Amino acid sequence: MTKTRTANLAGALAVATVLGLGGGAMAAETIKIGIPVGLSGANSVVAPSVVQAAELAAAEINKAGGVLGRQIELVVADDGSGAQGAQKAFDSLVFQKKVDVLISMETSAARNAGLPIVNRGRVPFIYTSFYEGRSCSPWLYVNAWVPEQQVAPIVDHFMSAEGAKTFFLVGSDYAFGRGMLEFTADYIAQKGGKVLGDEYLPMDGTDWTAIISKLKSSGADALITSTAGGAPNVTLTKQLRAAGVDIPYGNLAVDEGTARNMGADAAGIYISASYITDIPSQENQAFLRNMKAHFGDDLKTPNDLSVPQYEGVYLYKLAVEKAGTTDSQAVIDALDDVAFMGPRGKIQMNKQRHAPLTMYLAQVQADGGIRLISSFKDVDPGEQCPNL
């Protein structure tokens, strides 16, 4: 994700204590969960919702007696949404705070910078952000989607329901943007479609004029975009709408909240996600109720980046209970055996350290709401880490 002025506040550790709810369970040592997350920088818009999701999971678990009789303590550290901040945050969490596990949603840059520290410190790391795929480490598990799971629903829908044969791809010029669109181009070719052009703008770029002119003159049937989150996504969408582009528009990088803030400009956009607030399941309804009850007016809307964080904490709890210990190797061995029924459905990270996920194709409505179009059950993450 983006961008300028990354105020690097790493090192400033915020200790969010969620103790004491069980009452008198202070005797045993707490289990420390480290959460390096982008409180400043590009991820700062979404990070508060991620922290809230973890806080609810910890509060619920502690209230129900903790894990193996021990309470959970969350240790949140700002990674500044980038590599430099992540090194400090991981180092501090692993070696000074001596956390038992890391569970967090981060940028790819932060994750890549943190992994060597995780390998050195030998702590389990559950990564809860969707990403470009194929990040592999003996200590890493991922419970969010990879391109193999996200792209297919949109392309398939455009080809079958909208009759699209030719596509135009637009993205931000960075690993995630390019990675997603390269995968998309391959997938379209596989399905017999044709990509008429792919265009990129730097992550902090705001002027899509020339790219939109090219898109219009290409005569493509459908558009798929993968920009950095936040501003680039909004500028592209506004400029597309101002230019009167009304072909089917699939956006691989927009979340429900941003879509809502774009108002009428976002209407008609197709999104593909493993979580939308509309999921009718009992688990999701209960989750939304509990979030509302716990955070009240301060609630940040749960989303595709925060819900996996909630489930990640529970998956760790189940793995520790199965292993009977917080010993790193034992927990790593247990993690792919445990499954949790969360807001997104059944989550089990048993496919080469990744999880098959139910994916939802949805369309943004004129009133800012999201309409569920179809769901795709247990989409396989494909070949991610064949050697693990």
Place this chain on the structure above:
Amino acid sequence: MGGLLLDILTTAAILFAVASGLMIILGVMKLINFAHGAFLTIGGYAAFVTTQLGWNPWLAVPFAALVGFVLGLIVERTIVRPLYTRPLDAILATWGLGIIIGQVITIVFGREVQFVQSPISGAIEFLGQSYSTYRLVLVALAALLAVALTALLYFTRFGLNARAVIMNEDLARGLGIDSTRVRLTTFGLGAALASMAGALVTPLISVDPNLGLPWLVNSFMLVLVSGISIPGLMVASLILGGAQVVVSTYVSAILGGLTIVVLAAVILRLRPQGLFSG
């Protein structure tokens, strides 16, 4: 081809609108206002407030200008004026001010992208193709702005005084022109123009605390290249904006983003005083 010309014309119009406030302040006060980006952001949030209040989206533009003008007066009086005799410190102060404004906006409105109602949406048929209505309107508004600014500088008492201060401030003061007052009004005007431009571009960009940042460097380059001249700024906007569109279209949009800065550096190497200054 028609599309390319329209792209160039509309891009230039946007650049002109965005850079004009910076040029006015630089011309009269010899001060590069690094808070220019922040005033653009203020304009974007003025448009957001307009939407929140349920006003007609067009009102965002005069409202933003008013907010910018008032804030500009306050800033000039409290921050810029005490540093008259220390121009370098004044520039640094505007930079710091830009950061403070950005943080205050973050605290008040939050970091997230805000929704602003657009006055016009969609495209119309123009020169045989469909083109963004709003961008075409922007060209007309930029032209109007150029005429209004020219009129202000050449047909009003304020303009006469301002031009006198631009040419020779000591002499102007000697002739009884209250240069302090001219500076105050100018800073207010420059801030109002920036804020108005911020409101004008909101239908095309994301309203968030960093709204103005990407425009600051480009405005700066445009003003350096053009020198202090309204027709000069128009020509510079056409040349640099045109080059950006051409490079984005025929080479790569990634290089297109660098075009203005690189081309401006080349022009300044060949003509250090700018294209239109003596």
